[in-house]
Amino acid sequence: MPNEDGKLSGKVALIMGAGQTPGQSVGNGRATALLFAREGAQVVAADRDLDAAQATVDRILKNGGDAVAVRADVTVEADIKAAVEGCVSAFGGRIDVLHNNVGVSLAGGDATITETDEAAFSRCIDINLRGMVVTCKHVLPIMRAQGSGAIVSISSLAAITDYPYIAYRTSKAGVNAMTENIAITEAKFGIRANAIMPGLMNTPMAIENRVGRDGATRADVIASRDSRIPLGGKMGSGWDVAKAALFLASDDAAFITGVLLPVDGGQQLVRG
Template sequence: MRLKDKTAVIIGAGQSPGETTGNGRATAIRFAQEGARVLCVDRDLASAEETAKLAGNGSAAFQADVLKEDSLGAAIAEAVRLWGRLDILHYNVGVSIAGGDAPPTEITAEAFDRVTAINLRGFILAVKHALPVMRRQEGGVILSISSAAAVESYPYVAYKTTKAAMLAFTEQVAIQNAEYGIRCNTILPGLMDTPMAVDTRVRHTGKTRAEVAAERNAKVPLRRRMGTAWDVANAALFLASDEAGFITGVALPVDGGRLVQIG
C-alpha cells in the first residue's frame, strides 16, 4: 500500500487498440493496487472507463483532450472535487508515426505541430493546472513518460524533439518547485511491447505483429526481449511513492540496458 490514500490523475489512462496492455492502463492498475484513488483521464471515455473498472479501488473516469487546455484544467479540478486533493499527476500521452511524424526532410508543418501539441504542450499545460493545487498542499509528485528516443538515434524528428524537451521541462519544474515539496521526474521507456509501440507499427508497415516484435526484441540487451507496460508502471509506482522522496529532476531509463549499449 505504497500509495495509500493518495489521489492520482493519469492523463492517457486509456489505450489504443492492440493485443497488450498500454503504459497508462498498467500504471492506473498498479497505483490503485497500492491504495491510490485514480482519476483515469483519456479522450476516449469508454477506454478510460474500462481502465477505471480494471483498476478498482474507487477509480473514476474522465474525458479530456490534451489539445484543449480547458479540459486538462477540468480533469485536475475533477480530482480535487472528488477527493479534495491532488498528490500525483502522471502524463502518459504520446504519438509519433500515428500523428504523421517523419524524418527531418519529410516532416510537414502540420504533423510537427500535431505531435508537439500532444507530446509536449499537453504536458506543460497539465502541469500548469496541477502546480497551484500542489503548492497549496505543500507537496505532490509530477511524472511523465518521455522516451529513450530522447537520447538515442531515432528516425522521426517530432517525437525525438518533443521527448527530449520533456527532460528539460522536468528539470525546470523540479528545481522551481522543490521548495514546495513537489517532486518532478520522467521515465524513459526503451523498446516496449505496448499497443502504441507495436500494433501501430503493424498497421503502418504491413508487417505481422510477430515480425515487428522480433525486430524489436533483437535490439534489447536484457534477455533479447522487449519490456512491458508493467515494467513502466512499476517504475512510475516507485517514483510516485515516498520511497523516492529524495529523488527529483531525474530521467529514469526503463529499457533493458539499451541506452548503456548505445553509450
C-alpha cells in the first residue's frame, strides 16, 4: 500500500517509459513507477505502448496507489506535449518529478561504427537523447513556475565504458551532458537534475534482445553478464535502478544536482 509518509508523498511524478519490453524480469521504468507510487507519488505512466503503460498503472491501482496511463512516442513532440499536459490536468497542475526512462540499442538496429546504418543511428539518437531533451523542454516551464522540481534521467554505464555500439553510447553520453546543462542552468529556479548510469542489469530490454544472437540461450546471456559484475557476481535489477531514482527524486537529495550516478555493482572500476 502507498505510504502516506513516503518519500514522495504529495508529489506528482511523470514517468516516461513506464511500460516495458515483455520478458521474465521487471524493467527500470515499471519498477520506478511502482516504487514511486508506493512512496506516495501520484504517477502518470507514459509509454509508446499504451497497453504496457496501463499494465503498470493497473498494478499501482491494485495496490491502492494513484496513477493514470498516457500514450506518448518520444520521437513525436506533439505526443510529449500532450503527455505533459495530461499530467498537469490529472493531478492539480504540478509536475514535481520527471523521470526520463527511454532507450533503445540493439532493437533499434544499433551497430559498431563501421557497420552502422544512418537511419538506425538517427532513430536511436531520436529516442535516447532527443526525446529526453524535448520532454525537458516542455516540463521545465512548469517546474520553473513552481520554483521546484527534480529530473532524473536514465543514462547508461555504456557512456563511459567499452560498450561497442555507437548510437547507444553516443546518445547516453549526450544524456549526461544534457543533465549537467540542466543542473547548472535551472538551479536558480530550484530545479535539480541528475542521471543514473545503470551497468549490466537483468531487465527485459537488456536480456531479451540478446537471446538467440549467435545461438545464445537466456541462461548463456545471463551467465555471461553476471560474470562481469564484481559485487556478488550478479547483475542488478530494475529495482536497483528504481531505488536510486527514488533517492534522487526525493527531498533526501535536496542538495544534490548534476550527479551522474553509476548503479553497476562496481563494473566501472574494472580496468584492463
